[in-house]
Amino acid sequence: MERMQQIVGRARAAFNSGRSRPLQFRIQQLKALERMVQEKEKEILAALKADLNKSGPNAYSHELLGVLRELVLAMEKLPSWAAPHPVKKDLLTMRDKAYINYEPLGVVLVIGAWNYPFVLVMQPLIGAIAAGNAVVVKPSEVSENTARLVAELLPQYLDKDLYTVVTGGVPETTELLTQRFDHILYTGNSRVGKIVMAAAAKHLTPVTLELGGKSPCYIDTDCDLAVACRRITWGKYMNCGQTCIAPDYILCDPSIQGKVVENIKATLKEFYGEDVKSSPDYGRIINQRHFKRILGLLEGQKIALGGETDEASCFIAPTILTDVSPESKVMEEEIFGPVLPIVTVRSVEEAIEFINLREKPLALYVFSNKKQLIRRVIAETSSGGMTANDVIMHAVVPDLPFGGVGHSGMGAYHGKHSFETFSHRRSCLIKDLRWEAVNKLRYPPGSMEMMHL
Amino acid sequence: NPFAELVSHLRASWLSGKTRPMEYRLAQLEALGHFLDDKKQQILEATASDLGKPPFEAELSEIFLCKNELHETLNNLSRWMKDEQVDRTLAMQLDSAFIRKEPYGVVLIIAPWNYPIHLFLVPLIGAIAAGNCVIVKPSEVSKKTERIVAEALPSYLDKDCFAVVTGGVPETTRLLENKFDYIFFTGSPPVGRIVMTAAAKHLTPVTLELGGKNPCYVSDTCDVTNVARRVAWGRFFNAGQTCIAPDYLLCTIEMQEKLIPALSKAIDDFYGPNPRESPDFGRIVSDKQFRRVQRLLGSGRVALGGQTDEAERYIAPTVLVDVQPSDPIMQEEIFGPILPIVVIANMDEAIDFINSRERPLALYAFSSDDKVVNQVLERTSSGGFCGNDTLMHLTLTKLPFGGIGNSGLGMHHGKFSFDTFSHHRGCLKRGMGWEPLNAPRYPPYSQQKFGVIRATAKVTRKNDCTLL
Numbered sequence: 001m002e003r004m005q006q007i008v009g010r011a012r013a014a015f016n017s018g019r020s021r022p023l024q025f026r027i028q029q030l031k032a033l034e035r036m037v038q039e040k041e042k043e044i045l046a047a048l049k050a051d052l053n054k055s056g057p058n059a060y061s062h063e064l065l066g067v068l069r070e071l072v073l074a075m076e077k078l079p080s081w082a083a084p085h086p087v088k089k090d091l092l093t094m095r096d097k098a099y100i101n102y103e104p105l106g107v108v109l110v111i112g113a114w115n116y117p118f119v120l121v122m123q124p125l126i127g128a129i130a131a132g133n134a135v136v137v138k139p140s141e142v143s144e145n146t147a148r149l150v151a152e153l154l155p156q157y158l159d160k161d162l163y164t165v166v167t168g169g170v171p172e173t174t175e176l177l178t179q180r181f182d183h184i185l186y187t188g189n190s191r192v193g194k195i196v197m198a199a200a201a202k203h204l205t206p207v208t209l210e211l212g213g214k215s216p217c218y219i220d221t222d223c224d225l226a227v228a229c230r231r232i233t234w235g236k237y238m239n240c241g242q243t244c245i246a247p248d249y250i251l252c253d254p255s256i257q258g259k260v261v262e263n264i265k266a267t268l269k270e271f272y273g274e275d276v277k278s279s280p281d282y283g284r285i286i287n288q289r290h291f292k293r294i295l296g297l298l299e300g301q302k303i304a305l306g307g308e309t310d311e312a313s314c315f316i317a318p319t320i321l322t323d324v325s326p327e328s329k330v331m332e333e334e335i336f337g338p339v340l341p342i343v344t345v346r347s348v349e350e351a352i353e354f355i356n357l358r359e360k361p362l363a364l365y366v367f368s369n370k371k372q373l374i375r376r377v378i379a380e381t382s383s384g385g386m387t388a389n390d391v392i393m394h395a396v397v398p399d400l401p402f403g404g405v406g407h408s409g410m411g412a413y414h415g416k417h418s419f420e421t422f423s424h425r426r427s428c429l430i431k432d433l434r435w436e437a438v439n440k441l442r443y444p445p446g447s448m449e450m451m452h453l
Numbered sequence: 454n455p456f457a458e459l460v461s462h463l464r465a466s467w468l469s470g471k472t473r474p475m476e477y478r479l480a481q482l483e484a485l486g487h488f489l490d491d492k493k494q495q496i497l498e499a500t501a502s503d504l505g506k507p508p509f510e511a512e513l514s515e516i517f518l519c520k521n522e523l524h525e526t527l528n529n530l531s532r533w534m535k536d537e538q539v540d541r542t543l544a545m546q547l548d549s550a551f552i553r554k555e556p557y558g559v560v561l562i563i564a565p566w567n568y569p570i571h572l573f574l575v576p577l578i579g580a581i582a583a584g585n586c587v588i589v590k591p592s593e594v595s596k597k598t599e600r601i602v603a604e605a606l607p608s609y610l611d612k613d614c615f616a617v618v619t620g621g622v623p624e625t626t627r628l629l630e631n632k633f634d635y636i637f638f639t640g641s642p643p644v645g646r647i648v649m650t651a652a653a654k655h656l657t658p659v660t661l662e663l664g665g666k667n668p669c670y671v672s673d674t675c676d677v678t679n680v681a682r683r684v685a686w687g688r689f690f691n692a693g694q695t696c697i698a699p700d701y702l703l704c705t706i707e708m709q710e711k712l713i714p715a716l717s718k719a720i721d722d723f724y725g726p727n728p729r730e731s732p733d734f735g736r737i738v739s740d741k742q743f744r745r746v747q748r749l750l751g752s753g754r755v756a757l758g759g760q761t762d763e764a765e766r767y768i769a770p771t772v773l774v775d776v777q778p779s780d781p782i783m784q785e786e787i788f789g790p791i792l793p794i795v796v797i798a799n800m801d802e803a804i805d806f807i808n809s810r811e812r813p814l815a816l817y818a819f820s821s822d823d824k825v826v827n828q829v830l831e832r833t834s835s836g837g838f839c840g841n842d843t844l845m846h847l848t849l850t851k852l853p854f855g856g857i858g859n860s861g862l863g864m865h866h867g868k869f870s871f872d873t874f875s876h877h878r879g880c881l882k883r884g885m886g887w888e889p890l891n892a893p894r895y896p897p898y899s900q901q902k903f904g905v906i907r908a909t910a911k912v913t914r915k916n917d918c919t920l921l
Contacts (some may be wrong), residue, residue, distance in 0.1 A: 016808075057898035061906055087851035099848055103834060105857070159627065204642060204661065206862040211656070214488050224885045234895055265863035271896040281896035356468065369885065378880060380470070382555055385879035390891075393881050397550045399539035400879030405557070406634065410658040412877060424857045425864065427837035428830060429846035433821050436679045439842075443686055444509065444723040444733035 001175055008179040010135060011107045014161035015134035021104065023082055027075050029129050029158055033122070034071045037064055043153075044118060047145040051117060052239065053284040062239070063119040066396075068237055070123050073398055073415055074130040080356030081130070081419045084428070092438070097430040104132030105206075106182030111173065111196070113187040114286055115242040115336075117143035121150060124185045125163070127418020133183075134162045138176060139374040140188075141169045142286060181205050183422060187244075188212075189334075190407050208421055210244070211404050212334045213361040217247035217391065218351045218377060220368035221256055228367040228389070229263030231387045232340075233271065235391030241282035241338035242290075245363040245384075247391050248335055249324070254344040261304045261320050263349045264340070266306075268318050276317055277310070285314040285337060294337035297330040301341070326354070349375055352380045358407035360384070365391050374444045384408045455624075459616055460631045463559045463586040466613040473584045477611075479527065481581050484609040485574065486523050489516055492605055496570055499597035503569065505736025510691055515570040518848065522575050525850045525867050526582045532873045533582070536880075544890065544909040549882040554875040556584030557658075558634030563625065563648070565640045566595035566738050567694040567788075573602070576660075578639045579870025585635070586614040590628060593621045594738055630674065633657050635874060637697075641786075642859050644790035660863030660873055662696070663856050664786050665813040669699035669843070670803045670829055672820035673708050680819045680841075681715030684792070685723065687817075687843025689770045692735035693746075697815040700787050701776075701845050702794045703803040709774060709794050713756050716792075720770045721758065729760070729767050737766040737789060746789030752780035753793060775886055778806070789798070800825060804832045812836075812858035817843055836860050 009290040019025060026203040037044065041064065048059040108128040112121035121139050128135045137154065151165040166176060177184075177199035186196045187210040200207045219228055236247050252260060273280035285291040291314045298307065298319070306319030316338050324331060324341035331341060345351045355364070364383035368374055374388045384404035386393040395402050395414075403412025413421050469479060489496075496515055500506035506515075536551040564573035573589050582586045591602045603617045618628055626845045629636075629651035638648045640661040646719050652659045671680055687699050704712065724731040737743040743766040750759060750771065758771030776782060776793040783793065797803045807816070816835035818826045826840040838855035839846045846852055847866075855864025865873050893905040 006791040055898055057900055057903040058896070061894070061898070061903055065907065087849065089851075090849060093845070093849060098846075098851065098852060101830070101838075106834075190656060193656055196654065197653035198650055200644055201653055204645055204649065204663070204859055204862060209656065227885050227888050230888070230895070231891065234891075249915075264755050273897075279896070281898050318558060367885075374882065378553065382558075382876065383878065386881070388880075389885050390881070390883040393545075393883065394550070394879045397539065397545065397879070397881055400550060400881065401552060401877050402879060403556075403877075405876040405878070407656055410656065412879075424834070425855075426835065426857075427846050427849075427852035427854065428840070429838070429842070429849065429852065430823075430826060430830075430840035431842045431845065432818065433676045433679050433841045436676075436682065439679075439683065439686075442513075443682065444507070444731065445725075 001178070004166070004172075004175045005281065007166060008107060008181070010161050010432055011134040011136055011164055014159070015104070019159075020129075020134060020162050021132045023078055026129055026132055027078060030075050030126065030164070032070055032157040033126065033129075034068065036153055037067055037071070040153055042273050043123055043149055044146075044321070047149045048118060050145040051114070052242070052286060055280045058238075058281060061117055066119050067126070068121045069398065070415065074126050074419070077335045077416065078130055078419075081416060093429065093431075095432060095435060099428050101426040101428050102131070102419075103426050105422060105424055106133060106420055108133045108135045109176065109181040109184045109185040110135060110137045111184070111188065112137070112139045114140035114142035115239060115244070117146035118150070120187050124413060124418065127413055128185075128422045129163070131419050131422035133422055135164075136176070136181070137148050137163070138167045138173060139165065141167065143286055158339070160325060162242040169324070183207070185411075185413065185421070186210065193409065208403065208413060209409045210402075211362065211407065211409040212244045212336075213359050213408040214248040214331070214334055215245060215361045215363040215365065215383070215405070216351075216355050217250050217365040218348070218415070219250060219252040219256065219260060220348065220366070220370060220373055221253050222369045223258065223367045224369070225259055226263050229260060230267045231390050232365075232367075233264050233267040236340050237268070237271070237282070239337050240285055240316070242283070242286065242336050245395055247340070247365050248361070249331065250340060251354060252342060253346060257322055257342055257344055260342065261322065264320060265305050277315055285316055288314065290336070291316065294335065294339060295336060297337075299329070301328065301330060306338070308325070348377065352377060355381050360404070360408055362404045362408035363387070363391075363394070382406070454627065454630060456618065456628050456631055459588070459618070460559060463588065463614060463616060467556075467558050467586045471611075472586055472614050478581055478584060478614070479530060481610055481615070482523060482527055482530075482578060485578065485581070486520065487604060488609040489519055489523075489574075492601060493561075495601055495605075496598070499601055500569065500595070502597045503566070503595040504691065504694065504738050506691060507735060509733060509736065510892040510908065514568050514691070519571055519574045519578075521850060522578050522867065522870070526578050526871070529868065530582055530871075533868055542909065545881075547884060547887060551880050553880050554583070554871070554879050556714040557874060557876055558585060560585040560587045560635045560637065560874060561590065561628070561633040563590045563636070563638045563640065564588060564592055566592035567691060567696070569595040569598040569603070572639050576639075576823060576865055576870060579865055580635075580637070581615075582871050583874035585874055587616075588628075589617045590625060590859045591614070591617065591619065593619060598779070635659070637865070637873075638662070639648075645861070660855070660865060661861045662854075662865075663814065663859065663861040664696045664788075665811050665856070665860040666783070666786055667697060667813045667815040667835075668803075668807045669702045669817040670800070670807070670819065671702060671704040671708055671712065672800060672818070672822065672825045673705055674822050674825070675819050676821060677708075677711045677715045678718070681712055682719045682722070683807060683842050684819070685716055685719040686772070688792045689720070689723070689734065689790050690844065691767065692737060694735070694738065694788050695844070697837070697844055697847060698820070699792070699817050700813070701783065703797050703806060704791055704794065705798065706796050709796060713772065716772055717757050724770065728770055729762065729765070734770070737768060740766065742788070743768070746787065746791065749782040749789065749791060752776055752782035758790075800828065804829060805849040807833050812856075812860055814856045814860035815839065834858075
């Protein structure tokens with residue numbers, strides 16, 4: 001308890017000193033982070049390989065590239081993001097200065113997840129630094145190599161008091177959450193999301209919760225199935241299915257179910273070769289617990305493709321389940337693994353109804369040649385974000401807010417949205433002490449004439 | 454769960470999609486306007502009865518400011534509802550990337566008693582504009598106003614989508630057991646915590662408009678007469694029961710000596726020699742609140758006012774001096790017509806004093822020297838800030854209204870209300886063609902493929918020297 005109190009206390013004292021506020025300082029810290037990613041690329045990639053068996057170009061592309069891009073964006077745009085925004089005034093305030101001032105919140109807590117362990121702490125960290133805050137980073141202990149590396153590297157490049165890394169598991173995180181923060185950004189599952197929000201409530205701390213859910217993927221009969229399946233295969237099986245915005249399950253007409261399986265099968269061969277297990281580009285399940293969990297979801301299911309596993313290496317082959325019943329276990333929880341259930345529906349109406357009966361997902365996907373159908377699916381459903389005719393990609397557009405809704409989360413970040421999430425928008429109205437005559441109208445004794453002005 | 458049926462009825466209406474078309478939202482908003490017009494007289498009478506609210510104040514805060522919000526929303530709704538197109542990377546030039554504003558679903562608005570119409574109606578405007586269904590829970594403390602809201606409001610709005618729930622703490626607690634898609638709460642920090650904790654059980658996002666002690670710093674260089682009038686107006690409006698009222702004053706002893714006579718004159722100008730007889734000075738809302746505020750009169754020494762009348766729940770416009778930071782009046786938000794003056798030596802001491810306390814909802818600084826006002830602004834943190842006046846930053850619909858830290862989270866007013874009650878959904882529409890363009894991202898991974906990704910997806914820094 002004391003240790004956490006000290007850590008947060010030090011961050012708060014450092015914040016109160018005011019040194020994280022000047023833009024020059026923030027840019028300098030961001031530049032240092034950029035140097036860190038460039039200079040320590042080998043170490044970072046090694047950690048990601050050790051934790052998740054991610055191959056070099058894959059890890060670079062999915063984690064480091066995004067971080068570097070975010071850094072460049074923040075450094076470039078910070079002066080314009082942080083500048084006071086003047087607002088339109090009315091008759092009474094014509095002579096005054098009215099604007100919105102973007103100010104840091106104070107001490108921000110970033111809790112990372114294990115599936116993209118580097119980018120999921122770095123991207124929020126970048127936004128929090130850009131907004132002028134002090135930051136405590138709690139990387140996931142499950143991806144322990146990355147956690148250890150982040151704990152080693154950040155103090156080498158950043159201001160040690162303003163930006164701290166705390167490592168540990170559930171007990172340490174619970175302790176940390178008793179401290180008072182000015183914003184908490186948590187990436188993880190809904191169950192823990194509730195715990196984080198309840199802890200935050202004690203201090204009236206605003207939260208951004210990046211959670212998850214079952215991201216549906218509707219395939220219309222009218223679409224280029226080969227292309228659709230290739231894109232879906234890419235998004236589903238990257239990182240061995242352990243992606244919060246992976247297409248979780250497919251909804252399609254029974255008449256194309258078979259073709260979907262065929263196309264995915266062909267694509268898998270293209271991507272990973274004849275023997276998936278020996279492909280350097282196919283990942284592994286993070287640990288035994290999740291391996292067993294996913295295995296359990298296969299019980300009683302019709303396996304159209306895959307199903308091979310190897311417990312020793314936490315390997316689960318790319319798997320497709322067909323004619324899945326909506327009530328089965330695999331349709332109850334977020335799969336977070338390389339298992340793709342197909343649930344058949346006979347129309348887009350049925351698909352929309354199916355989706356709307358369930359919790360709002362983090363992502364939603366629809367494949368169709370019909371623009372009208374796509375428009376309809378977007379209009380009649382809700383999700384954190386969505387992509388039509390592809391998967392994952394909306395998360396890559398720098399100016400789109402990335403976040404959930406309902407059970408999949410609250411708040412958003414990425415790019416400018418990170419800056420806004422970690423800032424307080426303070427309304428400022430600066431008047432003159434003269435021109436008192438104008439004010440007479442509002443003072444008592446009240447006159448109804450003023451009302452009718 | 455006594456409210457389960459109501460909530461599920463609203464949720465069914467929500468799922469039917471009827472609140473989404475712009476025409477529907479506009480019609481409901483216009484109806485709110487009619488409510489304000491038709492019931493204006495009753496609202497004035499009810500708030501006069503509940504709070505002794507002077508008709509002038511009631512018309513200003515409960516009708517006029519609400520109509521401003523309404524007009525701002527009606528004028529701009531179609532623009533706000535439009536998809537916001539965003540910049541794309543080189544690789545996505547053929548795609549459409551935009552932010553879609555979507556309603557959350559069923560919203561709960563809990564309002565307090567001090568501006569009993571305004572504080573539910575302004576958020577309600579935002580929630581309707583954003584396409585949600587809404588349950589309004591007006592305060593049971595302002596009883597007559599609560600009755601108008603419960604009896605009259607539903608007949609103006611679509612009963613399938615909008616409802617009013619009445620009751621006190623037990624009812625509100627039961628109400629909060631239900632799942633809402635957004636909760637908007639205005640009230641005190643302790644109850645804010647309870648609301649957020651209840652919301653956490655359902656992962657419901659919240660906006661909390663809370664309060665605190667709003668400091669008012671008066672520098673030695675200023676026009677004392679004007680300062681006194683502006684501060685007195687802000688402090689004594691609604692008999693001090695305003696979340697952004699200047700709660701306490703910080704100044705030097707020299708300034709205090711000048712301020713007291715100036716404040717005395719301002720009070721006299723506004724309310725006459727006996728404010729109790731002025732139709733323009735309000736009353737405390739309840740016996741409980743009256744006793745709470747009355748107790749605070751024991752801090753320091755009464756320099757002006759101090760008279761009370763329990764039967765009328767009247768507390769005179771009062772200024773206290775010789776107030777110590779440890780006095781009871783400096784421990785809680787006053788929410789009454791008492792202005793304590795805490796003497797400090799200089800601006801630095803004032804800033805330190807402010808910064809050693811919870812961040813307030815509003816912060817005021819008075820000085821004819823721009824630099825002083827800017828210093829206070831830059832070296833402190835608060836929900837909002839007004840230099841050289843009080844309350845006025847609230848009247849601009851283009852400024853966001855919200856707290857920070859203990860004074861709240863989230864914001865609203867104008868477009869900020871619409872945005873608060875909307876989910877901002879990141880959307881990307883791609884074509885099925887141009888599949889070869891996607892080739893670099895697919896396995897088998899290679900450095901060469903990776904080079905292509907980097908070239909097409911990156912954001913370059915301007916002035917980056919490519920020779921290095």
